[in-house]
Each structure stands twice: as C-alpha cells, then as structure tokens.
Amino acid sequence: xxxxKADYVLTLNEKYEIIKNGEVVFxxxxxxxxxxxxYDLKEIYLGKNSVIMPALINTHTHLEFSxxxxxxxxxxxxxxxxxxxxxxxxxxxxxKSECYKSAIKEMKKSGIxxxxxxxxxxxxxxxxxxxxLKVVYFNExxxxxxxxxxxxxxxxxxxxxxxxxxxxxxxxxxxSIHSPYSVHPILMKKVIEIAKSEDLPIxxxxxxxxxxxxxxENGEGEFKIFFEKHFKNAKPLITPQEFIEQFENTKTxxxxxxxANEKELQKINEIGGYISHCPISNRLLNVGLLNLxxxxxxxxxxxxxxxxxxxxxxxxxxxxxxxxxxMHTDLHPKYLAKDLLKSVTINxxxxxxxxxxxxxxxxxxxxxxxxxxxKVEDEELxxxxxxLHTNKIDNLYINGKEVK
Amino acid sequence: xxxxKADYVLTLNEKYEIIKNGEVVFxxxxxxxxxxxxYDLKEIYLGKNSVIMPALINTHTHLEFSxxxxxxxxxxxxxxxxxxxxxxxxxxxxxKSECYKSAIKEMKKSGIxxxxxxxxxxxxxxxxxxxxLKVVYFNExxxxxxxxxxxxxxxxxxxxxxxxxxxxxxxxxxxSIHSPYSVHPILMKKVIEIAKSEDLPIxxxxxxxxxxxxxxENGEGEFKIFFEKHFKNAKPLITPQEFIEQFENTKTxxxxxxxANEKELQKINEIGGYISHCPISNRLLNVGLLNLxxxxxxxxxxxxxxxxxxxxxxxxxxxxxxxxxxMHTDLHPKYLAKDLLKSVTINxxxxxxxxxxxxxxxxxxxxxxxxxxxKVEDEELxxxxxxLHTNKIDNLYINGKEVK
Numbered sequence: 020x021x022x023x024k025a026d027y028v029l030t031l032n033e034k035y036e037i038i039k040n041g042e043v044v045f046x047x048x049x050x051x052x053x054x055x056x057x058y059d060l061k062e063i064y065l066g067k068n069s070v071i072m073p074a075l076i077n078t079h080t081h082l083e084f085s086x087x088x089x090x091x092x093x094x095x096x097x098x099x100x101x102x103x104x105x106x107x108x109x110x111x112x113x114x115k116s117e118c119y120k121s122a123i124k125e126m127k128k129s130g131i132x133x134x135x136x137x138x139x140x141x142x143x144x145x146x147x148x149x150x151x152l153k154v155v156y157f158n159e160x161x162x163x164x165x166x167x168x169x170x171x172x173x174x175x176x177x178x179x180x181x182x183x184x185x186x187x188x189x190x191x192x193x194x195s196i197h198s199p200y201s202v203h204p205i206l207m208k209k210v211i212e213i214a215k216s217e218d219l220p221i222x223x224x225x226x227x228x229x230x231x232x233x234x235x236e237n238g239e240g241e242f243k244i245f246f247e248k249h250f251k252n253a254k255p256l257i258t259p260q261e262f263i264e265q266f267e268n269t270k271t272x273x274x275x276x277x278x279a280n281e282k283e284l285q286k287i288n289e290i291g292g293y294i295s296h297c298p299i300s301n302r303l304l305n306v307g308l309l310n311l312x313x314x315x316x317x318x319x320x321x322x323x324x325x326x327x328x329x330x331x332x333x334x335x336x337x338x339x340x341x342x343x344x345x346m347h348t349d350l351h352p353k354y355l356a357k358d359l360l361k362s363v364t365i366n367x368x369x370x371x372x373x374x375x376x377x378x379x380x381x382x383x384x385x386x387x388x389x390x391x392x393x394k395v396e397d398e399e400l401x402x403x404x405x406x407l408h409t410n411k412i413d414n415l416y417i418n419g420k421e422v423k
Numbered sequence: 424x425x426x427x428k429a430d431y432v433l434t435l436n437e438k439y440e441i442i443k444n445g446e447v448v449f450x451x452x453x454x455x456x457x458x459x460x461x462y463d464l465k466e467i468y469l470g471k472n473s474v475i476m477p478a479l480i481n482t483h484t485h486l487e488f489s490x491x492x493x494x495x496x497x498x499x500x501x502x503x504x505x506x507x508x509x510x511x512x513x514x515x516x517x518x519k520s521e522c523y524k525s526a527i528k529e530m531k532k533s534g535i536x537x538x539x540x541x542x543x544x545x546x547x548x549x550x551x552x553x554x555x556l557k558v559v560y561f562n563e564x565x566x567x568x569x570x571x572x573x574x575x576x577x578x579x580x581x582x583x584x585x586x587x588x589x590x591x592x593x594x595x596x597x598x599s600i601h602s603p604y605s606v607h608p609i610l611m612k613k614v615i616e617i618a619k620s621e622d623l624p625i626x627x628x629x630x631x632x633x634x635x636x637x638x639x640e641n642g643e644g645e646f647k648i649f650f651e652k653h654f655k656n657a658k659p660l661i662t663p664q665e666f667i668e669q670f671e672n673t674k675t676x677x678x679x680x681x682x683a684n685e686k687e688l689q690k691i692n693e694i695g696g697y698i699s700h701c702p703i704s705n706r707l708l709n710v711g712l713l714n715l716x717x718x719x720x721x722x723x724x725x726x727x728x729x730x731x732x733x734x735x736x737x738x739x740x741x742x743x744x745x746x747x748x749x750m751h752t753d754l755h756p757k758y759l760a761k762d763l764l765k766s767v768t769i770n771x772x773x774x775x776x777x778x779x780x781x782x783x784x785x786x787x788x789x790x791x792x793x794x795x796x797x798k799v800e801d802e803e804l805x806x807x808x809x810x811l812h813t814n815k816i817d818n819l820y821i822n823g824k825e826v827k
Contacts, residue, residue, distance in 0.1 A: 089799045093756060303756060348706060348750065352498045392492035393494065400493075403497060
C-alpha cells in the first residue's frame with residue numbers, strides 16, 4: 020500500500036474535484052482519496068507544486084508505423100494514402116523490437132498507462148505482449164473485394180485467436196473495422212457479431228476526409244480514382260448512416276469524424292458511440308479540424324489520441340492535447356483544457372472499456388505524478404497550466420506498481 | 424574561414440533555393456553558397472540528413488517577464504491585462520541575471536541568433552548588453568495621461584541614451600510605441616520623429632483584441648471600464664487609421680493585428696509596414712487567430728515571434744512555428760511551412776533591419792545546423808519536415824563564430 024501526497028490532486032471524477040494538499044492511498048486499486056487520510060503508512064510528499072492525477076490513455080495508435088519519420092507524404096489525404104501503400108512494407112519491416120520499445124518509452128515518459136493499438140497484421144503481437152503499459156489490442160479487418168472476403172475473414176479469426184493466447188492483466192482485446200469504404204459489409208456484420216458476443220470494444224475510422232463523404236454518398240471523387248486504379252469498377256457498399264447503425268449495442272469508437280455531419284453525430288450519440296479526435300494527424304493530412312463544439316452539443320464523449328507515427332511526429336499525449344488546446348481557437352482555453360484532461364483519462368478509459376481514468380475508490384491504480392514550475396492560485400486554471408507546462412512526468416504507477 | 428557541407432542547404436533567398444549536398448563558405452560574412460565549391464579549406468561534412476539554414480530571428484519578446492510561468496491569468500485578454508498590472512513588479516523583480524541567461528539559453532538552443540526585445544523599464548539593459556545573441560533593443564514608451572507626458576518623455580530619452588552607450592556589433596537600438604490605446608499622440612509623434620531622424624526600427628502592438636477596436640472606434644467596451652478605473656474619464660485619442668498613417672516613412676512592425684480589418688491591412692501595406700504574428704500568445708489570451716490569408720493577400724511580409732513568457736510557455740521559435748503550422752488549418756501545410764521558415768529568417772531580418780536571415784554572399788554569417796531523423800525525398804516537403812522534427816539545433820554560428 021502506498022500513500023502519496025501532492026499540492027494538487029486532480030481526481031477527474033464526475034464533479035471534477037481538485038483537492039489542494041490532497042492524498043491518494045492505493046495498492047493495485049485506489050483505496051482512498053482526500054485530505055488528512057489516516058492510514059498506518061509513511062506518506063510520500065511529492066514536493067512543491069506537485070500534481071497527482073490519473074495516468075493518461077492513448078486510445079488510438081498504429082505502432083506498426085513507428086519507424087516513419089519523413090517517408091510519408093503530408094499535406095493531402097489521398098497523396099498520403101498512396102504514400103502509405105507505397106512505403107507500408109518498408110515501414111513495417113523497419114519497425115522491430117527496438118522500434119516498438121522506443122515508441123512505448125515515448126508514451127510512458129509522457130504519462131500514458133494504456134493505449135489502443137490497431138493491429139493490421141498481427142506481427143506486432145510479439146513486441147506488445149510484454150508491454151509495460153496496458154494494451155487494448157484491436158485486431159483490424161480491411162478488404163472490400165467480395166472474392167477475397169473468406170480468406171480475409173479466416174486470417175482475421177486466426178489473428179484474434181493468436182492475440183487471445185496472450186493472457187495477462189495488462190493485455191486486452193478489441194476489434195477494428197478499418198472504415199466504411201474499405202471493409203465489405205459482410206465482413207462488418209461478422210466482426211460486429213463477434214464483438215457483441217464477446218463484449219469487445221470496437222474502433223473504426225469514420226469520415227476522416229472529404230473524399231470519404233464524396234465516395235460513400237455519390238461514388239465519386241478521389242476515392243473513385245483510387246479504387247478504380249486498385250480494384251476496377253468498385254462501388255461504395257454502404258451509406259454513412261447505415262454504417263453507424265450497424266454498431267448499435269456495441270462499444271464503438273469512431274475515429275476522426277472530421278467530416279461527419281450533424282445527422283451522423285446524432286446517430287453516433289443515439290447508439291452510445293464514442294469519438295476519437297486526432298488533431299495533429301488530421302492537420303498533417305490536411306483534412307480539417309473536428310468541430311468539437313458540435314461533438315459536445317451532441318453529448319458524445321470524445322477522447323484525444325495521437326494516432327500512429329504514420330501521421331504524427333510524436334506519441335506524447337501531453338503534446339497532443341496542447342496542440343488541441345492551441346488549434347481549437349473557437350473554444351475558451353480554460354474550459355477546453357478541463358475537457359482535454361477528461362478526454363485523455365476518464366473518457367478514454369470508457370472508450371477502451373478500462374477500469375481506470377479517474378482517482379476514485381476501486382479504480383485500478385493507474386496514476387501519474389509531476390511538478391508544475393510554479394504554484395497556481397486559481398484552481399480553475401490548473402488544467403490549462405498543466406497542459407501548457409507538462410511534457411513528461413516524474414512517476415507512473417500502473418495497477419499500483421511504479422513503472423520506470 | 425569555415426566551409427560546411429550538409430545534405431540539405433536552405434538558402435532562404437528570393438528563389439527559395441534548396442541545395443542538396445550543398446556547401447556554405449563563410450568568415451564573419453557569407454562568402455559562397457553552392458556545390459563543389461573550391462576553396463583551400465578543410466570541408467566539414469555535417470552527416471546524414473544534415474541541414475544548414477539561416478539562424479532564426481525572434482522579432483518580438485518581452486524578456487522582462489521571463490520569470491512568469493503560472494502567475495498570469497490566461498483565457499481572456501482583459502483579465503490577463505489586469506493580472507499583468509497586479510504581478511508586474513513581482514515578475515520584474517523575479518527576473519534577474521540567471522533568469523535572463525536562461526531565457527537566452529532557451530532561444531539559443533532553438534537556433535535563434537537575434538531577438539527584438541521590448542524594454543519597458545531599461546532595467547534589463549545590464550542583463551542584455553553582453554548577450555551572446557544579437558539584440559535589437561526596443562525602448563518602449565507607454566502613457567496616455569497628458570499631465571505625465573513630459574515626465575514620461577524625459578525618462579524615455581534617458582533610457583535611449585543609456586542603451587546607446589552599449590556599443591557592440593551585436594546590440595542595436597529600436598523604439599517601441601506600446602499601442603494606439605496606451606500612448607498619447609504627442610508622445611507618438613515625438614518618438615516617430617526620433618526614429619526617422621536616426622533610422623531606427625519601430626515596434627507597436629496593434630489590434631491585439633476585440634476590446635481594442637471597440638475602444639478606439641467608439642470609446643466603449645472593456646477598455647472603457649479599464650481606463651475609468653485607472654485614469655477616470657479617459658477617451659480614445661486616435662483612430663486606428665490615423666495611428667497607422669503616422670508611421671509612414673518609418674520601418675515599423677505592427678505586432679499581433681488579429682483584429683485589424685482589411686482597410687487597416689491595406690494601409691499597413693501602403694506604408695511598407697511589417698506584421699509580427701504571435702500565435703501562441705494570441706491563443707492564450709483568447710483573442711483569436713490572425714487571418715494569415717488576408718495578410719498575404721495584402722502582400723505584407725509577416726514574421727512569427729514568441730512574444731514574452733508573459734503570454735507563452737516557451738521561447739523556442741521552432742515550437743512556435745510548429746504551433747502556427749498546426750493552428751492555421753485553413754492553409755495548406757506544405758506551403759504554409761515554406762512561408763513560416765521565411766517568416767523567422769529573411770522576413771524577420773527585414774523587420775529588425777538586420778543584414779542576415781538568408782544564406783547569400785555578404786550577408787552576416789548567422790547560421791544553424793541540425794539533423795533530420797531521416798532523408799526527405801521531395802524537396803517541396805523539406806520545410807514541413809524541418810518544422811515537424813526540429814526542437815533544437817546542433818550548431819549556431821553568429822557573425823561566423825560558433826556560439827555554444
């Protein structure tokens with residue numbers, strides 16, 4: 020059992036309680052949070068301007084692409100997609116043990132205790148099964164060619180089985196349907212059935228680019244050229260609305276949604292979906308900025324994630340939310356900052372189906388500590404100051420154990 | 424004489440030439456730039472994926488505020504201004520020798536060779552006169568109370584004289600008129616006369632907030648409350664248009680301009696003015712985002728600057744232009760990146776009246792070198808990749824001498 024004390028404890032509970040001179044007592048779970056807690060324990064005071072808060076959760080990454088720095092073409096979604104196809108094998112091949120370790124280290128230093136990994140091949144499994152951070156491993160399905168559906172599905176099932184063999188308390192499984200434009204509806208249905216019967220979270224990319232809408236609604240635009248080049252005579256196989264409806268009664272996160280319209284956001288809300296917002300990725304592919312105000316108006320819990328290094332220069336989640344804070348110039352920085360801390364803790368935990376993300380009794384003790392450069396008089400400004408000044412953390416506890 | 428060779432040499436000349444496997448030969452001035460240059464000199468090759476480019480120039484800072492981290496209130500311009508008034512003396516008092524050194528070190532590490540310092544008191548002079556980086560020291564005048572005009576002016580003249588006593592090749596003088604709302608027109612005129620007769624560059628804050636426009640145009644809004652509280656019965660003393668016109672035939676940089684309208688931008692263009700853009704500062708005070716597209720349409724050369732730590736968490740200029748790159752989601756990242764590198768080199772040099780900012784014969788040899796994490800095939804993407812991946816530089820040369 021450990022008792023930590025800091026000048027500021029951010030609980031990230033429903034009331035967004037911030038406790039000055041607060042204490043947290045935990046073993047693998049959180050036992051108590053408050054002030055002047057009486058336990059027969061030596062209290063560890065973390066020093067002047069210290070902060071304790073829930074560890075961060077990076078809901079959406081593609082670590083398979085972690086060897087990318089300057090290979091992929093930024094500035095235009097379709098050019099980027101083509102450059103991914105061109106360099107995919109090289110990049111995957113270029114990311115082995117050290118590359119995964121370094122990606123995980125970067126996340127760890129920025130206070131991330133858990134991440135959602137999209138696995139497109141299963142080759143990443145051997146590098147992630149002993150991850151010091153919690154992994155939600157999303158086996159991804161992709162493929163819209165009817166002739167290949169069976170083969171793709173068999174491979175997918177085999178990958179699920181492989182990932183199930185990794186049994187430990189830090190490794191969980193999810194399923195990913197790549198997107199409405201790249202997966203055959205027959206496959207979608209099958210995958211969703213598995214998710215329902217085994218209660219697995221789902222992730223799917225949705226409305227990342229304008230091109231996606233043009234294609235899904237009219238079978239036109241840049242995706243038409245793309246599909247004709249690769250698959251001949253392709254047609255969109257599902258409407259955006261039908262796509263969302265399929266995920267009713269699942270725990271699904273819709274990634275990006277930059278070009279989702281109000282009707283679609285409403286539907287996502289109706290089926291209890293989540294949204295994952297990757298502002299740097301969206302910017303580098305020049306697809307625009309998610310309308311967070313709309314997302315909030317539809318009461319959809321959003322989380323912020325780094326996406327993979329295929330479309331980011333960093334996996335540091337504090338830097339990502341700082342970017343979000345700067346980019347959403349229509350929102351008040353003070354209140355946006357509060358929201359952003361929720362987005363990478365409690366909201367992210369819900370989307371990944373994890374029992375952490377807030378400092379409350381019986382939650383898993385996934386905790387970070389760090390120090391601010393100076394004191395913050397006004398509690399209301401604490402989230403903003405944390406986001407501006409924090410690049411790396413001092414200590415990370417996962418299930419109550421310090422991870423160095 | 425030194426000869427450096429790198430995989431990429433960005434000249435930042437008029438043609439934006441990028442030279443692969445390029446070389447730069449210099450002593451205190453740049454002697455030659457090209458490939459296979461023949462000089463009787465040992466060539467220093469900077470290694471794989473190395474870059475040589477002009478050192479950066481941070482046109483607008485307030486180092487007097489460098490001790491601020493969490494004191495000032497962000498999120499609202501007027502609340503911030505009030506918090507500045509409340510904490511000003513403490514913050515100034517809290518920034519002495521070590522504080523200035525650390526601010527300069529941060530700039531140096533990010534590749535800055537020169538900065539424009541707004542000096543409101545003159546107390547910073549002793550800390551800056553031996554700066555390893557070039558300083559353009561803008562003595563600032565502020566005060567709109569007619570009764571105090573003479574006293575303010577005498578103090579201002581004394582500060583100019585003091586700063587003139589600092590004679591060295593890295594220290595130059597400029598003048599600053601705080602803003603149209605805070606300086607009496609009589610003082611403005613006098614200061615502009617000095618600038619004209621001594622050929623000194625000027626900086627002035629302009630249209631930073633909506634409140635400024637409301638006040639200048641109608642004598643209304645939050646500034647009315649502010650002035651009535653501090654000075655009783657104050658009235659705006661100049662219109663925005665008249666204000667700009669005064670700077671005809673000077674070398675003036677208008678700082679911020681977030682709320683400048685098209686007519687004002689046109690006038691700034693007509694008088695040959697510059698604009699300094701401080702995106703992080705503007706965001707933290709929640710005043711909005713400068714319309715860079717308009718600025719470009721009016722052909723006004725803009726530079727990007729960090730502003731002071733009174734409204735920023737960092738003085739790193741690479742981080743500032745990366746923020747700008749992310750924030751201006753309406754502009755294409757590839758082309759914006761090219762512009763942003765210009766903004767902190769050649770454009771900034773022009774605004775500060777310095778003979779550097781590009782790698783061209785006879786320019787002062789203010790040069791940085793660093794390495795990218797990987798090669799960049801497409802030259803067009805080089806500026807973007809540089810901005811994404813560069814946080815600190817390897818070497819900084821000022822007037823041809825390495826500054827460590």
